[in-house]
Amino acid sequence: MEAAEIARPEIVTEPEVSLIAFTQFQKPEEIDWTTDTGIDGEKLIEFAGRMCYQSWGNPAGRSNADYIRNMLDHGHLSVIEHSVAGFCIEGVSRSLTHELIRHRHFSFSQVSQRYVSEDKARMVEPACIASDPEAHRIWEETAARAQEAYRDLYQILAERFAQVTDKTLKRKLARQAARSVLPNCTETKIVMTGNFRAWRHFIRMRANEHADVEIRALAVKICRILKDLSPAVFGDYQISELPDGTEVATPEFVYE
Numbered sequence: 001m002e003a004a005e006i007a008r009p010e011i012v013t014e015p016e017v018s019l020i021a022f023t024q025f026q027k028p029e030e031i032d033w034t035t036d037t038g039i040d041g042e043k044l045i046e047f048a049g050r051m052c053y054q055s056w057g058n059p060a061g062r063s064n065a066d067y068i069r070n071m072l073d074h075g076h077l078s079v080i081e082h083s084v085a086g087f088c089i090e091g092v093s094r095s096l097t098h099e100l101i102r103h104r105h106f107s108f109s110q111v112s113q114r115y116v117s118e119d120k121a122r123m124v125e126p127a128c129i130a131s132d133p134e135a136h137r138i139w140e141e142t143a144a145r146a147q148e149a150y151r152d153l154y155q156i157l158a159e160r161f162a163q164v165t166d167k168t169l170k171r172k173l174a175r176q177a178a179r180s181v182l183p184n185c186t187e188t189k190i191v192m193t194g195n196f197r198a199w200r201h202f203i204r205m206r207a208n209e210h211a212d213v214e215i216r217a218l219a220v221k222i223c224r225i226l227k228d229l230s231p232a233v234f235g236d237y238q239i240s241e242l243p244d245g246t247e248v249a250t251p252e253f254v255y256e
């Protein structure tokens with residue numbers, strides 16, 4: 001079949017990130033303590049730290065940001081594990097999520113390729129391919145052909161398993177085999193939840209210039225959101241541009 005006859009997949013070039021969960025803090029009524037941050041995740045960290053020493057008074061009038069900065073500075077990081085953030089991540093490739101799920105302190109829920117059809121899945125195109133017409137042509141044709149093969153294989157396998165009466169099982173048997181021809185650039189969606197210590201580590205490892213550009217773009221986006229959400233915990237990360245125009249995020253504190 002000529003390439004022109006193959007349906008072209010929709011292309012995505014950037015991770016799409018939505019914050020979907022964040023810590024809520026409720027102080028026990030019997031404890032007489034206040035702090036100056038309005039952010040629950042930051043209140044909780046200070047509360048947990050003060051619990052260790054029962055230091056509910058604050059004669060020096062130290063700010064929450066100062067308190068947390070001191071913890072980061074001393075590597076007292078178990079305390080920041082109490083606060084949690086969760087993201088819905090879309091527009092990323094299966095190769096990205098293969099790297100993502102190596103980070104063991106997070107919880108993940110990812111689209112199932114056995115239950116969900118990839119007939120019309122979007123494909124994630126690396127910027128260095130998108131910006132080169134010949135590379136883009138090769139990439140797009142290859143992705144389109146792979147998706148076409150997936151659709152054809154699904155049809156053949158659905159007939160092969162025609163005797164299976166459970167329709168969901170039949171589709172699953174066909175999809176789980178047909179997906180073997182899908183490329184690494186196939187888009188996936190994943191929910192990722194973790195505590196602030198895990199996020200600090202993830203950002204340091206993946207918003208780094210040595211990381212793959214796609215996961216780096218994701219880590220920098222998440223870093224921006226977390227810096228806004230909790231400046232006391234993530235404010236030391238400086239986001240800067242490399243000569244190639246991509247970004248990195250570098251922390252002041254690197255204890256982990």
Ligand SMILES: Cc1cc2nc3c(=O)[nH]c(=O)nc-3n(C[C@H](O)[C@H](O)[C@H](O)COP(=O)(O)OP(=O)(O)OC[C@H]3O[C@@H](n4cnc5c(N)ncnc54)[C@H](O)[C@@H]3O)c2cc1C
Pocket residue numbers: 102103104105201202205206210211212256
């Ligand atoms: C630039 C780059 C290149 C990479 N290349 C490769 C590669 O070629 N091949 C490959 O397989 N992987 C590769 N990785 C993945 C890497 O090896 C890690 O698996 C991944 O980054 C997860 O990070 P982490 O090991 O720090 O663990 P995380 O799971 O993020 O855990 C965070 C921290 O918790 C502690 N921890 C977690 N689990 C344990 C444990 N079981 N025992 C002791 N301490 C623990 C460690 O201090 C760890 O650093 C690469 C990563 C990067 C950033």
